[in-house]
Amino acid sequence: MNVLNIALFEIKKSLRDKRTLIFMLAFPIVLILILGTALTNAFHNGVAVGDMKLLVKNTAQSQQLQSYWNGFAQAIGKEGVELTPAANGIDGKEAVQNNQFTAYAEIDDNGVHFYGSSRQTISSNIIQGMLTSFADKYSLAAAAVKNDPEAAQAIIAGSMSAGSFVQEFSIDPDRKPGSIDYYAIAESTMIAFYACMSASWLIRGEVKRKTALRLVAAPIGKMEIFAGKVIASTIINFLCILAVVVFSKYAFNANWGQHLGFVFLLLFTEVLLAVSFGLGIAYLFKDDAVNAVMMIFVQVASMIGGAYFPVDEASGVFGAIANVSPLRWANEALMSLIYNDDLQAVFPVIGLNTAIAAAFLAFVAITMRKREAF
Amino acid sequence: MNVLEIRNLTKKFGDFIAVDNMNLSVSEGEIFGFLGANGAGKSTTINMISSLLRITKGEIQVLGRNIVKENKFSKMNIGIVPQDLAIYEEMTAYENVSFFAGLYGLRGSLLKERTEEALEFVGLGDKHKALPKSFSGGMKRRLNIACAIAHHPKLIIMDEPTVGIDPQSRNYILNSVKKLNQMGCSVIYTSHYMEEVEDLCTRIAIVDHGKIIAEGTKEQLKSIITDTKETWIGVKNAERLDLDALKRTTGVNSVRLEEQTVKIVSKGEINNLNWVIQQLIRDQVEISSVEEQAPNLETVFLTLTGRNLRD
Numbered sequence: 294m295n296v297l298n299i300a301l302f303e304i305k306k307s308l309r310d311k312r313t314l315i316f317m318l319a320f321p322i323v324l325i326l327i328l329g330t331a332l333t334n335a336f337h338n339g340v341a342v343g344d345m346k347l348l349v350k351n352t353a354q355s356q357q358l359q360s361y362w363n364g365f366a367q368a369i370g371k372e373g374v375e376l377t378p379a380a381n382g383i384d385g386k387e388a389v390q391n392n393q394f395t396a397y398a399e400i401d402d403n404g405v406h407f408y409g410s411s412r413q414t415i416s417s418n419i420i421q422g423m424l425t426s427f428a429d430k431y432s433l434a435a436a437a438v439k440n441d442p443e444a445a446q447a448i449i450a451g452s453m454s455a456g457s458f459v460q461e462f463s464i465d466p467d468r469k470p471g472s473i474d475y476y477a478i479a480e481s482t483m484i485a486f487y488a489c490m491s492a493s494w495l496i497r498g499e500v501k502r503k504t505a506l507r508l509v510a511a512p513i514g515k516m517e518i519f520a521g522k523v524i525a526s527t528i529i530n531f532l533c534i535l536a537v538v539v540f541s542k543y544a545f546n547a548n549w550g551q552h553l554g555f556v557f558l559l560l561f562t563e564v565l566l567a568v569s570f571g572l573g574i575a576y577l578f579k580d581d582a583v584n585a586v587m588m589i590f591v592q593v594a595s596m597i598g599g600a601y602f603p604v605d606e607a608s609g610v611f612g613a614i615a616n617v618s619p620l621r622w623a624n625e626a627l628m629s630l631i632y633n634d635d636l637q638a639v640f641p642v643i644g645l646n647t648a649i650a651a652a653f654l655a656f657v658a659i660t661m662r663k664r665e666a667f
Numbered sequence: 668m669n670v671l672e673i674r675n676l677t678k679k680f681g682d683f684i685a686v687d688n689m690n691l692s693v694s695e696g697e698i699f700g701f702l703g704a705n706g707a708g709k710s711t712t713i714n715m716i717s718s719l720l721r722i723t724k725g726e727i728q729v730l731g732r733n734i735v736k737e738n739k740f741s742k743m744n745i746g747i748v749p750q751d752l753a754i755y756e757e758m759t760a761y762e763n764v765s766f767f768a769g770l771y772g773l774r775g776s777l778l779k780e781r782t783e784e785a786l787e788f789v790g791l792g793d794k795h796k797a798l799p800k801s802f803s804g805g806m807k808r809r810l811n812i813a814c815a816i817a818h819h820p821k822l823i824i825m826d827e828p829t830v831g832i833d834p835q836s837r838n839y840i841l842n843s844v845k846k847l848n849q850m851g852c853s854v855i856y857t858s859h860y861m862e863e864v865e866d867l868c869t870r871i872a873i874v875d876h877g878k879i880i881a882e883g884t885k886e887q888l889k890s891i892i893t894d895t896k897e898t899w900i901g902v903k904n905a906e907r908l909d910l911d912a913l914k915r916t917t918g919v920n921s922v923r924l925e926e927q928t929v930k931i932v933s934k935g936e937i938n939n940l941n942w943v944i945q946q947l948i949r950d951q952v953e954i955s956s957v958e959e960q961a962p963n964l965e966t967v968f969l970t971l972t973g974r975n976l977r978d
Binding site: 502 | 717721739743745747749751755762766767769770771772814
């Protein structure tokens with residue numbers, strides 16, 4: 294009962310601390326908005342393709358080839374390729390070199406000769422892909438027409454429909470977050486870790502305020518005070534994170550995936566880790582040093598954890614440092630959970646957070662018991 | 668029955684002995700004055716009684732029960748009014764008192780009743796919803812007291828409860844202490860204001876260097892120093908005064924100058940007033956008044972400890 298009373302009082306007290314509350318709520322939301330908007334391009338996977346201009350010199354005599362080419366030309370025209378017949382005397386290769394065209398193609402009865410621009414490689418590659426497709430299908434149809442004219446017609450008809458020339462494959466098939474999605478996750482885990490700042494004041498604050506004397510003089514155990522405060526701090530900080538997640542989901546349309554329960558569980562354990570870490574630091578360092586140590590650790594952990602910019606796989610010393618950031622564990626696990634539906638990525642982080650939190654809490658509990666007063 | 672019994676109490680911080688083999692008892696219904704200069708050991712003693720500090724050696728009993736063995740019982744029967752304000756500025760007066768009273772097991776309607784009663788008692792009955800940050804120093808001190816009495820303790824320890832407040836609040840607090848005592852509470856009272864202790868306390872202990880060097884009623888303490896007397900001489904040009912020469916005068920124990928008054932403590936059996944005055948005349952000091960003081964606690968304290976209470 295005393296634990297509950299202390300926890301409720303602490304929660305009420307925290308809710309009255311408007312400055313901290315506003316910071317915990319507004320800071321991540323503002324960061325999500327600012328960083329998510331400012332760095333949109335850094336998260337955009339698409340590539341802008343300019344005008345695709347194809348200069349064509351068609352000297353083919355074959356009726357069948359002519360007919361097939363005309364159908365094909367119409368189809369790629371619908372796909373945004375602008376075809377220009379080469380006038381007599383024009384040097385197609387030079388026109389491409391001068392950047393007047395994306396590519397130059399010569400079509401005769403022997404096949405297609407292609408010359409692409411080295412300046413517009415993507416557009417040029419797309420056109421090359423289309424022409425290759427044209428040549429392959431025509432060769433196939435030419436071979437089929439001898440035995441099965443109907444099949445040859447079907448091949449040609451199929452290849453003349455727009456949009457069937459280039460099929461996109463990727464070596465990175467995973468879904469990727471947009472900037473708002475990324476920062477919604479990164480700022481939520483960051484602000485979850487900020488709980489360590491207020492937690493470092495849980496007992497220190499009582500000593501500074503002199504209310505520690507009253508608490509010690511009351512007929513309750515130190516562990517009841519300790520438990521009440523840890524519970525309260527974890528709850529109030531978790532509620533802030535909950536609000537940030539819900540706000541980012543509905544106000545910014547941030548993607549939190551299909552497993553919100555696991556997302557919240559992971560964030561809860563991160564808050565617990567932060568609270569116990571804050572308490573632990575308050576007992577490990579002298580009063581004046583606590584704030585400085587906490588501030589440095591939180592900022593470094595945030596930075597290398599990807600709170601301000603995405604951090605890719607790092608190696609060497611930086612990689613080793615980056616890997617000890619609890620924010621990095623949390624961010625990576627949440628990304629895997631949300632974008633790969635990888636539930637297995639979450640459990641090790643939940644376990645690690647809980648184990649470290651337990652170690653810090655045990656350290657604080659033992660130190661508190663040993664100390665006179667707090 | 669003794670509400671508090673201290674036997675051979677010692678507290679060491681490393682090699683430093685803060686409380687040295689102290690023995691003390693406070694009877695039920697007493698207002699017990701605990702006097703000592705800064706660093707004398709009284710706060711350390713109070714902190715051990717309130718379980719903030721561990722006892723190095725000896726024993727403390729509250730209502731006949733050992734505070735270490737029956738910690739909860741002793742805590743339930745003690746109320747602490749700390750020297751420093753121990754309240755939550757961001758919580759209302761009611762929430763402050765109610766929270767601390769709740770730690771003593773009060774719940775529901777009893778908690779509400781006792782909280783209101785305590786606030787009423789200290790004159791903050793109309794300030795339930797007010798935040799302490801809007802209070803004057805005196806009101807905060809009163810709230811500090813309310814937080815200590817809502818659970819109806821048998822023994823209240825007040826550590827300088829009137830520091831830095833206006834005379835009106837001070838009177839209110841002193842009257843509250845008397846009222847609490849009339850209601851059956853025993854009080855341990857420490858203060859730097861000797862007149863408060865003289866006015867309130869039925870018995871007084873003087874602590875110095877961690878030891879009780881004198882204990883008894885006011886009269887008993889004053890009788891200790893019948894071998895000394897104090898003479899106050901008003902002077903107009905104190906700057907001409909040669910204090911060292913005065914100290915060397917036959918029978919003089921100590922001399923101090925407070926504003927325009929020379930306070931001289933001398934051996935009781937020697938009549939040295941003529942010699943003192945002759946010395947002042949030699950120094951061409953203009954005398955405005957001469958007063959022989961009846962012994963008071965201030966003199967007792969000074970004589971026993973060699974220090975002023977506010978040193």
